[in-house]
Amino acid sequence: MSKARTIVSKDLLSPESIESTTNRELKLMMICCEENAPYGPASDTARMFLQLLGMAYERFCSLTNGRDSKQTKLSSVTIAIYHAQDEDYPSSEHEWNSYDGVIIPGSLSCAYDTHTPWIRRLHTVIREEIHENRRKTLAVCFGHQSFAHAFGEGSNEIGRRNGEAIKCPTGKKAGRKPFNFTSVGECLLAYPLTTGVDTNSKAARTSLEMLYTHGDMVGTLPTVGLSLGGNGEVPIQSAAYFASQDCALKFNQYADSLQHGSSSTSTSHLPLTGFLNRDDQESLPYAMTFQAHPEYVSVDGFKVHFLNVLKTMEKLHHIDSATSKQASEDATRNFDRVLTDSLDVMVSVGVILGWFQD
Secondary structure (H helix, E strand, O other), X not given: OOOOOOEEEEXXXXXXXXXXXXXXXXXXXXXXXXXXXXXXXXXHHHHHHHHHHXXXXXXXXXXXXXXXXXXXXXXXXXXXXXXXXXXXXXXXXHHHHOOOEEEEOOOOOOOOOOOOHHHHHHHHHHHHHHHOOOOOEEEEOHHHHHHHHHOOOOOOOOOOOOOEEEEOOOOOEEEEEEEEEOHHHHXXXXXXXXXXXXXXXXXXXXXXXXXXXXXXXXXXOOOOEEEEEEOOOOOOOEXXXXXXXXXXXXXXXXXXXXXXOOOOOOOOOOOOHHHHOOOOHHHOOOEEEEOOOHHHHOHHHHHHHHHHHHHHHHHOOOOOHHHHHHHHHHHHHOHHHHHHHHHHHHHHHHHHOOOOOO
């Protein structure tokens, strides 16, 4: 590594389990985009994602229990922290390649403020390092917006047009919000697990409910991105990114064919199995982005960061006191729903990006 840096880690298996199974460590890097409370500091943000991934992997294991006793288990997750605001990134290809994936979290900044050097640099990294090398990436909120906006900056190349982050035309959002799936979203996210579990007895979801705090949103996607769903106020709540425009088009056609094929069975039984088993991994998205904050369902995420962000939004007059109170009370009352949906989303992300399996 180029220099010493903060690394947070979490053990996922007991010492006895580690001794009796084939295991591996999931090594991720986080490009921190906010150093200050209430969303930061960076180490707190990393711990939110560490808790989230641990909870999601536990759910993944419960869903796959007994399916494959020879499956390699994750013994631990580590997250190395890099600092976008300091333009701090891996200094070599070897350092980049030492990680299994990238997390780009939220920020109090705006993704379209490209006059800010560190934001402009982040967008270059997204285009030239993450996209070009198809590095497995999870991005949320500011990260979701930055991913789209990065492709719209002064390029006419295929796959780098039209991506844009904008202010929410209907005002700032806070609290529990639903989004309805597109055909691609149904294919990728409608199931509690996308491989290895018989879902014939389970009705496919048509929407998700997660926790949000934001004033900006993705207005348009580049041609390498596909929307996973949205609602009337925020049409693009989530997106998947592919190696090329052609790969995105092919996957879109695949998802549409499932949705408009058999009315009862074609989308209710493991729609991703064919893609997950393909040798051509470019058929799958390399990045998954969400306007929501799935990390808010972690212990620290909900009791500390989510509630403090609401208070800050109220203090800054981004939302009024009634909206803040309603969002807090509603999220508390419906926490089990957003917890389940957020963890199921992360199980799907873990499978699709290859983080939870070989």
